Amino acid sequence: MSEPPKISVLVPVYKVEPYIEECLDSLLSQTSTDFEIIAVDDSSPDRSGEMTLRILEQQSRIRWKFIKNAENKGLAETRRIAALAASGEYVLCVDSDDHVHHDLIRRVAEEAEKLNADIVIFAAENISPDGKINYRVEAGDTVMSGVEAVEKILDLTLQAYCFNKLVRRSIFLAIEHPTGLIYEDICVSVQTLGKASVVRLMPDTLYSYMYRESGISTRFNPKIIDIFAIMDRVEKSTASMPIRNYRKLFFRLKYVYGFRTIAFQAAIKAPTYRSAEPILDSVAQRLRLRHLLGMVSDHRPKLSLVMAMLKIHPWIFYRFVRRFGH
Known part of the structure; x- marks a missing residue:
């Protein structure tokens, strides 16, 4: 054999x-x-x-x-x-x-x-x-x-x-x-x-x-909100690891990568605002002031400002990203 x-x-x-x-x-x-x-x-x-x-x-x-x-x-x-x-x-x-x-x-x-x-x-x-x-x-x-x-x-x-x-x-x-x-x-x-x-x-x-x-990554996919569940699983599997500055680094992955990816892809790739709206709403509901301040402390003030637009109203974010997001 x-x-x-x-x-x-x-x-x-x-x-x-x-x-x-x-x-x-x-x-x-x-x-x-x-x-x-x-x-x-x-x-x-x-x-x-x-x-x-x-x-x-x-x-x-x-x-x-x-x-x-x-x-x-x-x-x-x-x-x-x-x-x-x-x-x-x-x-x-x-x-x-x-x-x-x-x-x-x-x-x-x-x-x-x-x-x-x-x-x-x-x-x-x-x-x-x-x-x-x-x-x-x-x-x-x-x-x-x-x-x-x-x-x-x-x-x-x-x-x-x-x-x-x-x-x-x-x-x-x-x-x-x-x-x-x-x-x-x-x-x-x-x-x-x-x-x-x-x-x-x-x-x-x-x-x-x-x-x-x-x-x-190149088409609109409503399942992009799966990133929320993925981030929960990543946190569960990494929280006990001896990683320096873990909270700061996980924040970067979850909000700078995860939340940004969901919001920007929905705004850029969705064929209409109506199809993007429920996804943008789901991100806006999860965003808190501390998250926006965290983006600033992570030296990403522009991202914080744009995501603040999302928190104020998804339509404002959607129109801004459609015009300048590319």
Whole structure:
């Protein structure tokens, strides 16, 4: 019987018919073969699942498993299902409309082996359909504890994406995966990092995160209010960690990142004020004077002023952001 692979690549598949072939090609052409692909068709309504199965069946170089969910489970639960079926020491999440560097597996496995790291974080880039690089997701070049990495996420100096993190599978399976919520990566990342002893941050850009007009971050999605629930879960999992200035840092994540994201995305991306209003109201109701003062003390007076408009009346905020928010 062959040895289990070092890495299991978890690939949830849902409505990615135009992109799945490029994604799988980037995995099947890796310089290393010491990994397996666990592809899970999350009851996709298009041909994504059958295309995935056909592409995997046509090759024998890389080990693979294919699973089909009888009903749609969502991204977080589908990743967990894939991890349960995996046999690698580590798991790596790859979104099925993205693609990866041809040397990704070898390089992250080498770093994990060298340092006995629980998590390896690498740099990524966001790319437009025309190939233009919109921005880079930097990782740095250092070794730290998991709690130190959580501190960097709270400080907004480290991104909480799942796609640029190799994680020990036992850790990945030991956490809660928030079913039915978007922005689940923040919750998953702080939990896995919180359980890690050694985290390696490497500067290599090994993942291409594709900008899609239909993506969560590029279209209006009323479920953006899920961030409220996500922040509650993040607080629950981080409050007992020995993090310096925890209250200040968590404030930065919850209000500067969370509340701002909900309010600005609703105002900018909603087709009408009527569709944005209930979301803006929900943020306004949660805002307090102490939060606005906290933004000022965090050296964000402009944000405080604009969010004060929201507190006064969502319509004022909406009109201001629609005119100047871009």
